[in-house]
Amino acid sequence: MLTVYGSSSSGNCWKPAQILELAGRDYRWVEIDSMAGATRTPEFLALNPNGKVPVVVLEDGAVLTESNAILAHFAEGTDYLPPPGLARTRVLEWLFFEQYSHEPYVAVARSWIAVQKAKARYADRLPELWERGHKALAVMERRLAAAPFLTDSGLTIADLALFAYTHVAEEGEFDLSPYPAIRAWLDRVAAHPGVRRLDRLRR
Amino acid sequence: MLTVYGSSSSGNCWKPAQILELAGRDYRWVEIDSMAGATRTPEFLALNPNGKVPVVVLEDGAVLTESNAILAHFAEGTDYLPPPGLARTRVLEWLFFEQYSHEPYVAVARSWIAVQKAKARYADRLPELWERGHKALAVMERRLAAAPFLTDSGLTIADLALFAYTHVAEEGEFDLSPYPAIRAWLDRVAAHPGVRRLDRLRR
Numbered sequence: 001m002l003t004v005y006g007s008s009s010s011g012n013c014w015k016p017a018q019i020l021e022l023a024g025r026d027y028r029w030v031e032i033d034s035m036a037g038a039t040r041t042p043e044f045l046a047l048n049p050n051g052k053v054p055v056v057v058l059e060d061g062a063v064l065t066e067s068n069a070i071l072a073h074f075a076e077g078t079d080y081l082p083p084p085g086l087a088r089t090r091v092l093e094w095l096f097f098e099q100y101s102h103e104p105y106v107a108v109a110r111s112w113i114a115v116q117k118a119k120a121r122y123a124d125r126l127p128e129l130w131e132r133g134h135k136a137l138a139v140m141e142r143r144l145a146a147a148p149f150l151t152d153s154g155l156t157i158a159d160l161a162l163f164a165y166t167h168v169a170e171e172g173e174f175d176l177s178p179y180p181a182i183r184a185w186l187d188r189v190a191a192h193p194g195v196r197r198l199d200r201l202r203r
Numbered sequence: 204m205l206t207v208y209g210s211s212s213s214g215n216c217w218k219p220a221q222i223l224e225l226a227g228r229d230y231r232w233v234e235i236d237s238m239a240g241a242t243r244t245p246e247f248l249a250l251n252p253n254g255k256v257p258v259v260v261l262e263d264g265a266v267l268t269e270s271n272a273i274l275a276h277f278a279e280g281t282d283y284l285p286p287p288g289l290a291r292t293r294v295l296e297w298l299f300f301e302q303y304s305h306e307p308y309v310a311v312a313r314s315w316i317a318v319q320k321a322k323a324r325y326a327d328r329l330p331e332l333w334e335r336g337h338k339a340l341a342v343m344e345r346r347l348a349a350a351p352f353l354t355d356s357g358l359t360i361a362d363l364a365l366f367a368y369t370h371v372a373e374e375g376e377f378d379l380s381p382y383p384a385i386r387a388w389l390d391r392v393a394a395h396p397g398v399r400r401l402d403r404l405r406r
Binding site: 049052062066068070072073085086092096097099100103136138139 | 252253255265267268269270271272273275276279280287288289292295296298299300302303304306307339341342345346
């Protein structure tokens with residue numbers, strides 16, 4: 001059986017669990033407490049030298065890393081990832097946008113405030129994260145004001161990747177009230193059969 | 204004809220020029236001076252609401268963003284991107300590693316020091332970038348000490364994406380002497396027919 005190593009509080013770790021659930025694949029979840037140093041042990045670094053969760057171990061022992069690569073791996077051949085060509089490129093654009101322009105701000109602010117409970121310690125750095133996170137949210141809002149999903153291919157892993165931390169952005173003190181199109185999209189994604197919020201996913 | 208909007212000093216903008224050259228595609232280059240605000244004009248934001256280069260405009264007017272999505276787009280069907288399956292997932296893992304764990308440190312330190320000439324202004328932030336950049340380089344060294352390229356598929360866009368900023372890392376004051384496998388790989392990639400250093404690419 002597949003094994004997913006992840007932290008339950010992490011949106012990046014929600015991604016493999018969510019795509020496996022949508023793909024109807026069974027898996028075993030191994031909880032990793034990265035705050036307690038569990039991603040820095042020799043055993044874990046042997047799995048992923050980059051010391052990050054999630055990690056997926058396939059039935060044959062092959063190890064997958066990088067949450068968005070894992071999304072693409074299990075979405076291959078499903079409606080959640082269009083075939084190669086411009087439609088697939090559109091999905092990849094949002095996956096890279098998520099990891100470069102969104103996650104480092106929206107996810108990190110939430111981690112500092114709601115997971116690590118360390119808002120005071122990061123008080124001088126949070127304003128920059130909020131500013132850059134809002135810039136990413138504005139890019140999403142612009143697209144979603146004009147279309148139901150991030151690409152023209154219906155719900156894809158682009159939407160799942162951005163849903164991961166956007167639906168819990170308020171835990172990072174991002175006020176989503178200025179983004180009506182994002183809020184409608186969050187409801188639309190959450191209503192898709194099989195999609196569950198971070199705190200409701202079976203693991 | 205294809206149009207690439209980019210900054211000549213940027214490794215991210217080197218990527219579309221390099222893959223188009225390898226794929227034998229002709230293109231027009233439009234120099235964008237992002238430091239002078241050229242990515243924040245209404246005209247540029249209409250092309251890419253995220254305000255970043257590179258941007259590629261296809262013959263039919265379709266607009267591509269995100270350097271690694273652009274690499275994948277033009278590598279489709281070539282030896283630089285294996286077909287869907289585990290081999291392609293391995294390439295995607297490195298593409299996401301590059302944008303999340305390498306570029307924000309290795310590229311940004313170089314930009315501050317060698318492009319913006321602003322080392323003094325960022326003196327308090329550079330040590331963190333060097334520390335995290337060396338962590339990424341150590342992950343690459345570990346792989347490259349055991350294999351000639353980043354994946355088992357020969358030279359792919361994974362190698363091109365990491366070559367982009369690693370071959371100019373010393374401009375960000377990253378000493379590569381502790382990484383013999385990276386240095387040998389840099390020579391191997393640079394020796395591949397059609398591959399050119401950032402400062403030698405026709406544009």
